[in-house]
Amino acid sequence: MIGFDEAVGLIAEQVLPLGTEQVALAEAAGRVLAAPLHARSAAPRVAVSAMDGYAVIDAATRPGEPLTVVGESRAGAGYPGIVQPGQAVRIFTGAPLPAGADRCIMQEYATRDGEMVRFAEGYGPGWHVRTAGSDFAAGDLLLAAGTRLNSRAMIAAAAADLAGVTVARRPRVAIIGTGDELAPPGEAHLRADAIPESVTFGVSAMVAESGAQVVHRVIGLDDLQALETAAGAALEAADLVIVTGGASVGERDFAKPMFVPHGLDLVFAKVAIKPGKPVWLGRATGKWVLGLPGNPTSAMVTARLFLLPLLARLQGQPVAEVLRWRSLPVAAPIGATGNRETFVRARWDEAGLMPLGNQDSGAQGALAQADWLIRCPAGLPALETGQPVSTLPF
Ligand SMILES: Nc1nc2c(c(=O)[nH]1)N[C@H]1C(S)=C(S)[C@@H](COP(=O)(O)OP(=O)(O)OC[C@H]3O[C@@H](n4cnc5c(N)ncnc54)[C@H](O)[C@@H]3O)O[C@H]1N2
Numbered sequence: 001m002i003g004f005d006e007a008v009g010l011i012a013e014q015v016l017p018l019g020t021e022q023v024a025l026a027e028a029a030g031r032v033l034a035a036p037l038h039a040r041s042a043a044p045r046v047a048v049s050a051m052d053g054y055a056v057i058d059a060a061t062r063p064g065e066p067l068t069v070v071g072e073s074r075a076g077a078g079y080p081g082i083v084q085p086g087q088a089v090r091i092f093t094g095a096p097l098p099a100g101a102d103r104c105i106m107q108e109y110a111t112r113d114g115e116m117v118r119f120a121e122g123y124g125p126g127w128h129v130r131t132a133g134s135d136f137a138a139g140d141l142l143l144a145a146g147t148r149l150n151s152r153a154m155i156a157a158a159a160a161d162l163a164g165v166t167v168a169r170r171p172r173v174a175i176i177g178t179g180d181e182l183a184p185p186g187e188a189h190l191r192a193d194a195i196p197e198s199v200t201f202g203v204s205a206m207v208a209e210s211g212a213q214v215v216h217r218v219i220g221l222d223d224l225q226a227l228e229t230a231a232g233a234a235l236e237a238a239d240l241v242i243v244t245g246g247a248s249v250g251e252r253d254f255a256k257p258m259f260v261p262h263g264l265d266l267v268f269a270k271v272a273i274k275p276g277k278p279v280w281l282g283r284a285t286g287k288w289v290l291g292l293p294g295n296p297t298s299a300m301v302t303a304r305l306f307l308l309p310l311l312a313r314l315q316g317q318p319v320a321e322v323l324r325w326r327s328l329p330v331a332a333p334i335g336a337t338g339n340r341e342t343f344v345r346a347r348w349d350e351a352g353l354m355p356l357g358n359q360d361s362g363a364q365g366a367l368a369q370a371d372w373l374i375r376c377p378a379g380l381p382a383l384e385t386g387q388p389v390s391t392l393p394f
Pocket residue numbers: 177178179181182195196197198199200244245246247248249253275276277278292293294295296298361362
């Protein structure tokens with residue numbers, strides 16, 4: 001059995017990016033950039049107005065003194081002439097500042113009388129001009145390689161005036177849930193001894209949230225021969241196969257045996273953590289195989305701690321991208337930690353970081369509340385309210 005840091009270290013070291021592809025910007029949301037993204041042109045490309053009002057020459061403008069309005073500048077159609085002393089140009093937010101003008105005065109300060117306009121005292125100190133390149137210059141690095149294109153990053157990528165981007169190939173993921181007791185949600189109540197299959201739903205959601213693609217999802221009975229066949233099909237379809245359940249030591253725990261005929265080569269099996277000790281990682285037919293324990297809370301905690309780093313590496317990101325530990329004060333006492341490093345489930349409420357009352361590794365209801373993990377090293381004495389703990393968003 002190895003420790004948590006050692007297991008993550010093996011993922012960081014051994015899992016390599018899958019490769020890259022070019023995609024249209026419209027298809028790029030959620031993907032990870034595989035190359036740095038530089039701006040094609042400056043933003044704004046020319047000086048523009050930040051307000052609706054009038055473009056003027058500051059040195060030739062005084063409160064109360066009328067100016068002649070000689071034209072208009074709209075976003076998309078600037079004023080073609082050069083503003084002269086005694087002149088103003090009607091201008092709108094985002095419109096190019098006319099040549100000659102250096103200031104925009106908000107229309108709230110303007111009194112218009114036919115072709116003439118006058119401004120009230122107090123229109124300063126803002127000049128309301130966004131100078132060319134004040135956001136970024138042509139060639140500026142806007143997004144580093146490894147950045148996930150979230151909603152904010154998509155704005156920057158589009159503003160760079162690029163039609164397409166180079167991104168990491170999306171990992172194809174197959175998920176196999178195992179267990180004779182599992183029934184599709186909605187059908188478990190129809191059969192004695194059945195329970196609703198929940199774990200692959202949570203794992204699929206996590207895969208999708210991390211930019212990968214679930215290409216194959218099956219539930220297998222505890223029958224080794226059938227599971228071996230299912231393993232073969234999953235390995236064929238995917239870059240990563242996740243198998244849930246059957247990770248423990250019972251006679252019907254087939255998660256590892258089902259991959260043995262496919263040449264399973266283990267990277268680690270069992271990690272000294274609670275929950276999730278039976279988690280394991282291996283390779284078969286050149287693909288990655290991650291085994292998660294069947295207990296739903298154990299499955300989701302180990303998915304957070306090992307699946308996300310694995311998917312990050314496959315998409316060219318460092319594991320630190322998804323394991324950003326943050327020190328926060330705990331809002332209630334935590335009992336002493338046993339001999340396994342423990343990841344306590346917590347939620348953020350009005351008092352702050354609150355450990356959940358239900359820490360059962362089979363919990364499903366409490367999982368929905370658990371939006372933080374608290375990392376407690378093995379042998380840690382009991383903690384009092386207010387003590388700092390190492391945390392990770394769950
Ligand atoms: N003698 C020992 N027993 C157990 C040990 C051990 O070291 N010695 N480890 C325990 C730990 S820790 C865990 S975690 C579990 C892991 O067990 P498995 O990965 O073999 O999981 P299963 O036995 O298949 O299932 C456990 C539990 O979870 C339910 N389950 C499984 N899959 C799903 C699913 N897709 N959706 C909903 N629920 C699922 C299953 O019905 C069981 O209740 O082993 C301990 N035992």
